[in-house]
Amino acid sequence: MTLEPGSADIIQLAWARRLGFDDGAFAGAAGTRLTRADEAARSLQFVRLFGSSALVGPQWALDAAAGYTDEELAQHVTLLTITRTHGGHGLGAAALFFADDLPLRQPSDELTVSQGNPEAMELEALCPPDDVNEVGLAGLEHRFTILHEEEGRRTPVACGAYTEWEGILAQLGVLVAPEWRRSGVGTLAASIAAHEALASGLTLQWRADVSNKGSLALARSLGFTAGGIQTSVLLG
Template identity: 75%
Template sequence: MNLDPGSADIIQLAWARHLGLDDGAFAAVRKLDADAVVSGAVQLAAGTRITRADESRKSVDFVRLFGASALVGPQWALDAAAGIPDEELAQHVTLLTITRQHGGHGKGAAALFFADDLPLRQPAEELTVSHGNPEAIELEGLCPPDDVNEVGLSDLEHRFTILRDDNGRKVPVACGAYSEWEGILAQMGVLVDPDWRRRGLGSLAASIAAHEALAAGLTLQWRSDVSNKGALAIARSLGFSTGGIHTSVLLG
């Protein structure tokens, strides 16, 4: 599904605040790029990047959203990145390279997807959905640690766990969750028991959480490692629109 133009503005506002930029930073770049294209200054339009130096920051973050990009980190990182095209800077290996002498490590590159409306998915059968924490915690214990760490259910306030009957006991098989992010977006996450994957339960759980977030007036954000094919597939199948990429490394 396509995003409403106003939703892109909301998303960029949330990210501007997250990165410590002025609220209108991304909008100003879009106007500058448009003016440059009209005047024929194509090189300026293609190379515009927002930067903010923060010497106390313990990470270097590059974000590209709807064609506008921003880089935040210590001044030495901004200097090292000058002249590197956005396409290269979005690669995790590039940030690791320019931060190696400062202990750059961890994090990675995450694809960003967004939605301001989604089709409602109906289950093929009656399901039990829990809003409780114990079921979500139990589900985490059934999943690989890497999946648990990436989704971070413990950091997502609103959880919707699908339960199935197992010899008279309700067991968790999938959880869709969200948490309010920068007061504007709903950061989404979904976790599925490996024994119950490829049955549509992840998409269903994510759809339940997404519509709860939409009803709360939030725009949806789906963030997934670029190598996580399963999570990327769920985002696309639900109708999320591709919005950009976030690449980050920790320092020290």
């Protein structure tokens, strides 16, 4: 699906606030790179959205990045090179997807969905730590966990969740139990969370590590539109 006219401006507004810029910063800097020096920053962040870009970090990092193109800064290895002498490590590059509407997915059978925290925590215990850390259910306050009932016991199989960014974006995440992957239940969980967020008047955001083929494919299959990239390194 394509975004409605004006949605890109709304998304850039949310990111401008998130990164500490004035509300109209992206709109007033089309074709140029926004920079903001933050000497207390524990990370260096590069964000590219709908053709505009921004870089936030200590002044020494901004100075070191000045000679690089946006395409180069979008590469995690470039930020690691810039910050090597300051202990730069981790985080990586994430593709950013957005949607202001999505098709409604209807389950083939009746579902039990819990909004409780214990069920989401139980699901995390069933999943590999790397998956748990990438999705970060603990930081997504609105959770919708699909339960499978068998022999009188309900087991969590997938959770779609979101949290609000700047009262504008709904940052989505989906976690699926390993044995239930590729069954369609992850798509359904994502759809449930997405439509709850849309009903609250939020624009949807999906972040996926550029190497996570499953998450990238799920975003596209749900109907999200690619809008940019976020590349970050932690500073030692």
